[in-house]
Amino acid sequence: MAKLWTGRTDGVTSRQADDFNSSIRFDSRLYREDITGSIAHAKMLAKCSILTPGEAETIIEGLCGILSDLETGKLPIDPESEDVHMFVEETLTKRIGDAGKKLHTARSRNDQVALDLRLYLKKEGSAILAQLKDLLAVIAEKAEAGKALILPGYTHLQHAQPITFGHHLAAYAYMFLRDADRIRDALARTDLSPIGSCALAGTTYPTDRAYEAELLGFSGIVPNSIDGVADRDFAIEFLSALAILMMHLSRFSEEIVLWSSSEFGFLQLSDAYTTGSSIMPQKKNPDMAELVRGKTGRVYGDLMAILTVFKGLPLAYNKDMQEDKESVFDACDTVRACLPVFTGMLATAEPKAERMLSAAKEGFLNATDLADYLTKKGMPFRDAYRLSGRLVAEAIREGRSLEALPLETYKSESELFDADLYGEIDLAACVNKRRSAGGTSVSSVEAQLAEIKEKIKNI
């Protein structure tokens, strides 16, 4: 078929070049945004008397017809089209004749594609925020239910200090709340309309960019037309927010994989979110968590790809920019597939309180509290630290916990020890004494959860 841009050249390109150049196989998913943008464009052109009201009406009717025929499948996407913008315009002209050829007045595919991508990300952003909100609600609920469950807290994956399950989950809640903030922040910068930038330099027509932006629900316009067509920061920022979100999901997934192993046994995943083995009858595998962890790599790759595409591009539009879309689509698709599955997996997972507590009883998690006991009685912390270390070594030799060492053993190290020591190194006491802001005590976690729930409401 003759190219719409036939003129300067005869428009006859090799099949090879056509196939290589065409983006229709992936950008056809922007047809809604493209048609919505074109309807607004026709309205603006009519308002500015660049089109007659009759022409605009014919164009808009034609576009609405194309949209509904695409939605119902009556109109198939033509794989021979160069891209979605050409496809819509060619179909329109086929259907309504000459008026269709006027739609592209005072715009270019360069500002059109930037517009479509911004509209697309605004929509994807809201969908991802809604999914994040659902995940956060489940985390908050599980944290509330588990605010008194004691488990070992780790550093270096070694037993460190006792913490509560609610405290641990609340840490993830804060990460996901920041992810929501980052997405909203990227969306605020996405929320400017580039349409009317035209090829790069603006137009000689008396257009009204602000009106067109308003019709499309943008808060304003990109103030510089070169920037309007050359910039993809909004998409890069969005993908970097998604990459960080996936990093959080991946860390959480890793813990879920560990916790559901027989070595830990802290969490029991529902059968509905696990798989079996084709050969080992006993297996119950945490595939969902592993896949989320694995898919994180894809989203990092998408971010790297788009960053790299743009690093050497002179202003303004270059065809390299066509490569932005697959990265954006893949990152959005991946996050949108991961979030609800992760939420479902977490909602149906059960913490195993006894396993958590018995693990917390091993590994001298209360050794810091032993040292604190002495410092509160006046011993300098470094001395108390060393003395407590000796007592841990003694407990290891005797194969006992610190709680099980007799008072005489303590007294042989320091006269400051008394029977009240046992109350101080009891695991629940260790947890509930940590009432500092942000700490692991039930009361501190309750304060965190109250804040988390407030913030969830504002997503």
Ligand code: ARG
């Ligand atoms: N398919 C192109 C893209 O995705 C649309 C813009 C084409 N503009 C141009 N001057 N060739 O970037």
